[in-house]
Each structure stands twice: as structure tokens, then as C-alpha cells.
Amino acid sequence: MIDAQQLLLFIAAGWLLNLTPGPDVLYIVTRALQNGLRAGLVAGLGIAAGCLVHVGAAAVGVGALLAASSTAFTLLKWLGAAYLLWLGLRLLRARGDGALAGVVRETAGHAAVPVALKEVFLGGFWTNVLNPKVAIFFLAFVPQFIAPGAGNKALAFVLLGVLFTVNAIPVNGLWALAAAWLVRRVGAVQRGMHWLDRVAGLLFIGFGVRLALTDAPAV
Incomplete structure (x- = not known):
């Protein structure tokens, strides 16, 4: 299905x-800061x-669409390429992650508040499921x-x-673990995000160009 080099590239891009x-x-990060490490995890x-919902829906929908006509593939290809290029350019133009820094500042110094873990889980689930950008990313990437x-x-x-989703779990856990560190180093966070955004931006521009040059259906 995919050679070792491509698989490593897929995993690295997902982590990034x-x-x-x-x-x-x-x-x-908000849950970890407000409700403790367990809540963040x-x-x-x-x-x-939530990602698994997008994966299932995209697999069924794209498979049916591409089976219908080659024109559908061409349309999907160009829409996907345009989205990846837009995503890459947006990341290149980003000036650090002000939203993340703002969350850290707002929650710094506040004691952890007890909360039902089921509520936290469902909140994360719906945060992802109701984000259309996640679905678009899976379709394009x-x-x-x-x-x-x-x-x-x-x-x-x-x-x-599923591999993408499983690989995301340890990264999500690291964000929860990093929450306390972020409180003390907001400035470092912004500088780090600045460079991370640029690396990710170049990578996704490359994926967008690659998709635009694809001749054969890839789904």
C-alpha cells in the first residue's frame, strides 16, 4: 500500500x-490547566x-465520489491542493500562536477545578467532530x-x-504534560510556534503542489 519512506513521511507530517x-x-491545554493533567490527557x-469519525466519513464519501467519475477526482484534487496551499501560506504568515499564549495567561495561577472526565472526553470529541477543517485536511492529505x-x-x-489518529495520541498527551511548563514560559512558546508554523507551512505547500501534479486517482 505504501513504502517505508512514504510511511515515515506520512507519520512525520502527522506529528508536525x-x-x-x-x-x-x-x-x-485549557483542560489541563483548569482541571489537571488527567483531564488534559x-x-x-x-x-x-473525533478524528476516527472524520476518517470513516471521508473514506466512504471519497470512495463513492471517485467511483462515480474521473471528473470528480479532478475536482477533488484541485480543491485539496488549493486547501493545502492555503494552509501552508497561512502558517508561513502566522506571527506565533497568540491564541495559545492567551489561554496560558488566562489560566495561570488558577487552582485546578474538579470536573467529570466523561464531560471532558465528550468536549474533546465534539471539538474535533464539529471542526470542518479536520475533514477537509483528511480529504486533501x-x-x-x-x-x-x-x-x-x-x-x-x-x-x-487510523494510523494518523493513533500517532496523534502521544502528541496530545505531550501538550497536556506541557501545560504547566507553558505557564512559566509564554514568551518561549510564541517563539517556538513561530518557527514550527514556518516548517509546517513549507511542508503543506509542498503537499499541495504534489497533489496538484497527481495524474491518477489516489483514493
């Missing part, structure tokens, strides 16, 4: 995306569960790593999507 702060990371698991000759492309999509 999960390290780049967005709504999911903000939710994890559970929030990360809820977000991972995962198909590039599926060989055109793969016998069951929908299954290949699901397997790669």
Missing part, C-alpha cells in the same frame, strides 16, 4: 500537524475519537499516500487515517 496549535490543542483521547494500484482504496484510507 498535531504539534501546530489549533482548536484541538487549545482545548487540551482525557481531552486528547476525546479528540482522537491522506489520499496522496495511497498507491494508485491499491486494490481497496477505501480500506487503505481507513488504515492510514
